Amino acid sequence: MGTFHQGKHALHGITVVVDTKGSRVFIGRCDDWDDNGVILLDADEHQDGADGHSKQDYIAQAAQFGVWKKHDRVMVPGTDVASVTRLGDVVAG
Amino acid sequence: MPYDPIMVQPMREELTRIGVQELRSASDVDAFMQDKSGTAMVVVNSVCGCAAGQARPGVRLALQSEVKPDRVATVFAGQDLDATAKARSYFAQFPPSSPSIALFKDGAVVHFVPRHLIEGRDALSLANHLSEAFQKFCAPAVK
Numbered sequence: 209m210g211t212f213h214q215g216k217h218a219l220h221g222i223t224v225v226v227d228t229k230g231s232r233v234f235i236g237r238c239d240d241w242d243d244n245g246v247i248l249l250d251a252d253e254h255q256d257g258a259d260g261h262s263k264q265d266y267i268a269q270a271a272q273f274g275v276w277k278k279h280d281r282v283m284v285p286g287t288d289v290a291s292v293t294r295l296g297d298v299v300a301g
Numbered sequence: 302m303p304y305d306p307i308m309v310q311p312m313r314e315e316l317t318r319i320g321v322q323e324l325r326s327a328s329d330v331d332a333f334m335q336d337k338s339g340t341a342m343v344v345v346n347s348v349c350g351c352a353a354g355q356a357r358p359g360v361r362l363a364l365q366s367e368v369k370p371d372r373v374a375t376v377f378a379g380q381d382l383d384a385t386a387k388a389r390s391y392f393a394q395f396p397p398s399s400p401s402i403a404l405f406k407d408g409a410v411v412h413f414v415p416r417h418l419i420e421g422r423d424a425l426s427l428a429n430h431l432s433e434a435f436q437k438f439c440a441p442a443v444k
Binding site for chain 1: 415418
């Protein structure tokens with residue numbers, strides 16, 4: 209038994225990695241995804257190279273235990289989105 | 302805003318009716334965690350069907366294993382806020398997510414299943430994941 213979320217993208221409620229065409233990558237719970245972009249809840253973001261970690265390092269680490277949120281809600285514009293992947297499908301580092 | 306308690310009650314009972322101890326307050330959590338002997342599991346339950354809808358039956362299936370934790374308890378995120386915060390303080394090294402599951406041995410966390418490893422998977426998949434952890438951490442030592 210659970211709740212229902214009609215009218216949302218199939219990834220609604222799923223924790224996803226949103227990689228951008230630039231240096232930033234976001235991880236959060238997908239609320240919705242449409243032509244305007246991807247809306248994430250309880251999201252973290254990482255800048256490639258920050259703290260000595262590449263995007264790939266950061267994603268692999270997040271795949272183990274999740275992320276500490278920086279944003280309650282963030283919209284990644286559709287024009288910036290390079291890929292959207294389930295975090296649960298990423299092999300942990 | 303918390304969901305209507307009447308709507309949430311069946312989600313609580315999915316676990317409590319199989320003997321999982323429900324912890325409704327911070328003091329309940331402390332009392333449960335005070336016993337550091339053996340193995341214990343804490344399930345952070347939640348309303349969202351995207352993940353918790355499979356987490357509860359997955360836990361129920363896993364607990365049918367011969368090898369399982371000595372004690373199992375649950376807190377309900379978004380409902381019992383103090384109890385959930387207190388429970389998370391015992392596995393504070395992990396980012397909070399719900400549902401999630403922490404397995405303890407002798408008072409220390411030995412295995413953690415965050416939400417993103419539950420959502421989108423079926424109950425059997427989670428049950429298998431938990432059963433493997435039970436075998437690794439809850440099985441009696443072979444002499």
